[in-house]
Amino acid sequence: MEYLAWLLLLLPLLCAAAIQFGVKDSPAAAANLSVASVVGTFLIAVLLVFNSDFSSSFTWATAGTFTIQIGILGDQLAKGMMVVVTGVGMLVHIFSLGYMKDDEAKARYFGGLSIFMFSMTGIVLADNFIMMFIFWELVGFSSYLLIGHWFEKKSAAEAAKKAFLVNRIGDFGFMIGILMLWGILGQTFLFAEMEAPAKALPESQATIVGIAVLLIFCGAVGKSAQFPLHVWLPDAMEGPTPVSALIHAATMVAAGVYMLFRLQVAAGTSIFEGFAGTTIAWIGGITTLLAALMATQQDDIKRVLAYSTLSQLGYMVMAVGLAGEAGIEAGQAGMFHLYTHAWFKALLFLGSGAVIYACHHEQNMWKMGGLFRRMPKTTMTFAVGTLALMAAPPLSGFWSKELILAQALEHNPPLFWIGAGVAVLTPFYMMRLFVVAFLGKPRDHGAEKAKEVPPVMLVPLIILGVLAVVSAFSLIASSIVPDNDFHAHGFHPNMVFWISLGALLLGAGGGFLLYHGRSSDPLANNPLFKLFRNKFYLDELYLKLVGLFQDTVAMAVHFLDEFLINGMIVGGLARSTAGLGNIFRRLQSGNLQGYAILFGAGILLVIYLTVFAR
Amino acid sequence: MTLALILLPLFAVIAILMGANPRAAARNATGMMLFAGLGLAALWALGTRTFLGVDFLVLSKPEIHLALNFFDGMSVIMMLLSVIVAYAAARTGDCEDRHAKLWNISLLLIAAGAVGAFLSTDLFFFYAFHELALIPTFLTIGILGRGDRKEIAWKVTIYLAFGSIILLAGLLWLIAASGTPDLSFESLLKCTVPVAAQRGIALFLLIGFGTLVSLFPFHSWAAPAYASAPAPISMLHAGVLKKFGLYGLLRLHPLVPIGMASWLELIIVLLLGNILWVGFVTINQKRLDSMLGNSSVMHMGYIFLAIAALIAAQSESANPIAKPAAILLMFGHGVTIAMLFGLADRIERLTGTLELRDLGGLAKQAPKLAFLFGLAAMASIGLPGLANFAGEVMVFIAGFKGWEPDTPPGWVQIATILSLWGLVISAVYMLRAFRHIFQGPTVEFTRNASDLSARDRSPAVLLAAVLLIVGLFPNILLQFLEQPEAVVAREQAHITQHPRPPQPAGSAPVQPHPSPSQ
């Protein structure tokens, strides 16, 4: 099994290398190669799920007695996650064949996708924190590449840069956290060796452990775009839409949740107890609420989905954070939501991609409308995805969200009510999106001329649509997601169920009534909703702050560097040397006879000293 | 056999003086150096130790040998770095025909001096070879440099002469205090330096070596010099020659561990000056070449961080990660910065400018250049899979090696945490530069640019391959540093002679220890 797993990891890398150094000039070959590799990895991943666990590693770096390993750890969690990653990846690759058909830099695009698949596989299979960090950085890099795919466009180039930098800020904390945890857990990076030292931690170290866990969480804040580092994700929609589906909805952004859950599995949830877990849960809660509010006022179809992704990621992070109080069940609920979310969010993004493609790269939903009649199959799949995201029973999204809300109600009621509030907002903005874009009459040429997309794009949509309905059921899910309450005990209607059902009806009904038949947003002039539309002015605030700190400090330091250090301290040394040189320069007159007189005087002195002065 | 590495460039210099084609001579000589260097390193890796060296007695009182050998794995790695960068430098950039002689002779002399300094197992020639390499650096900047070349050449000369003199004083003091019978490293490292003298010697060595490495606040010569010097000279100096100071510190640290430890706080403040202060200075640069020059100064801070971790631990056995980390990062940084300077030169040739705001959209016109530059830029900001990351991550681990979770973080840990912010800073300026040069719409300067030819690419491709290989398998280099038991035993003996203050391994700040007067 190990060899297959290594192949699973290396296949996309080899593919990327082959594209970059081999078939770069033949886009079709590059695309086919990339698709073949991802299909291969998917088959391997499925094969591995039905086999026993495995692990294997080699020494990457040695320094005396210290080593860093690169290794793969194939437990239930990793193998299941691999199926999600390669499954969504495969469908996105296939969809891309159609979506990027006429792109100038198709080879670069597919090369980037392969690099991403490699990096993501590495995160999932990593058996230690350093390896996870390595691939953590690499997914960030591939995300940078793919967001900036159309780099001639200023906004795309800026968005790519922003994504990388914001992630770097998160990774700053992540690396400190990894190092601290390394020191705390007896200097091991290996997940397999963390459990014993974590159990034996003395009470006196609770604070430092909490700080370490929070710093590690910083990495997840960056990668999973949690408040306050969420600003890069909406901008990342500048990338091609399939990329948004794969990286910025289904897999990479969920890596933060995966990483935290991996840590919980490895070291136990005890290290999340206390302020660390609570802070994480609250950050998740705040993100889910803020993002849902912002989503209600976006006009760009992809941005609505981006904010909904943020909101759903907030749910997952909230669940993982609750694990500090609730134990591993809460984390499992988060992972379950990650799994269902991956399918239906990929579906929604690919669906929006199909719409954008059909409308000739128009992304403003107010310029669409009436697409149901022109592209019914796409619309049907999109509707399924919408329902799943709204958490309508019995679609997949419902079950997983139910679990999270149940955990919240039990262990942190305020967060439950935030979650319930978001459960109203989600159907509201999704209904707005669906009604405005697909129902009513076309409001622009693009929408009028829209046609159903070709099968190469439609088939992935249909597959994902099916999965969005059934993926939560035990038949499929039990071997892929970590054990959880739902699969263990089944479902019983309780208070959480009634509340979320009420929320769904309220939100969806409100959205439908408010937006049905409208051609512009009736809430656009409401000052509160203006605030949502402008994302609480957070981007502007950050820009100001960054401008104030980074650039002002840089300028001040530059000035001081020139003036103080170069001019005064070190320059003073140079000047005193120069002054000394000036004095000696006087002696060197260039006058031959002056030298001769000195020379003669010198000889006289020597004669005097040697002959007379003895 | 090691002598060949120095004789090759020197013969080439003689051949050029006698009328050979300067460019061809330099290229052939560096090419042969590369092969010889790789061959020797391979032999060393396979276990050959004895027949490689040369040893001439030059002066008998004091006993000085012209001895060239691989003293340990560190020498091998630095030699590899030198020959690789020299190979690339000789194939980068070009000049008017009337300057070709000077240009290529300087290049060869710098290469010879660098290899000589890293291979000398004798303190005298270790110092002398470095000085030999500096002279052509001054000359080339003064004669062939850009901008205000005379003033910059003077500045560099004054700074480096200042550093060298302080260093010389420190070395002489070290020799006197150790009472060594001859000047070879081997007998030197067997000596023990009296504790009373260590503090002073350590300070002299730190300032001397530090100035050569552009340690804050003696850094302001570096960026203008690299911006002004011809590309190959910048490559060789920033990539190879500057590592001399770090190499020297690592080499001589075992002699004065206690003295160094008493300056730990100072070193940490200065290295943070390199990373954060110079980092901010770098963000503010408007030209690519001065940005790269400053970034190379900034990255020296990380290597000093590893050295600080070693100093705090006082011995290699207490923190086995620090020294390999420093060496790996030295290698990675050397290759990266050489590649960046080489490519910056290409960009200037293609577009005629290096002002960031005048450039844009070059990736469209020159995708291969963009790929190579992007790779080097990513290496420089520590992307995994490229050599610098392996070094950097090991540096950070080394920084936390001595930390006990029960105690608050010590000086080195705080420095590590603050240095990590440097990763954000370097990402800011590198991505900003990449964005300005390669992305966005094409502009006036880039509209007619063409991509690199295979010939122009070759040096960068070699460096990129090295970055990738070392980045993916750092053990290829780290295997050279596997400690033979003898070294460990020797170090143990040294420690028992100078017991450390009773403290957990170097985590807490080390107490200043008895000054000479006590």
Place this chain on the structure above:
Amino acid sequence: MASLQEYLFVSGLLFAIGLAGVLVRRNIIVIFMCLELMLSAANLTLVAFSRFNTGPDGLPDYNGQVLVFFIITVAAAEVAVGLAIIVALYRARQTVDVEDLTSMRG
């Protein structure tokens, strides 16, 4: 026959004249001639000492005189080179006045 003192007196006079010429004259050719004068003074001293330093056999010590021949030969060569330099200097600078030849001033 003149005494050693007289020889030495003449030699000293010659040397002093030469030195004074070197120090005060501005024309480089005159300076050069004065240098030769000083050289002759030294030669005269050598010959004088040689003549008055007789050995046990009554013959003078010829070492001093042989040395004078050496000096004359070398001086001839030196004059040739020196004059050539002066001529080259004149061609380059159109002057042989040392006041004008100060390009070595710091």
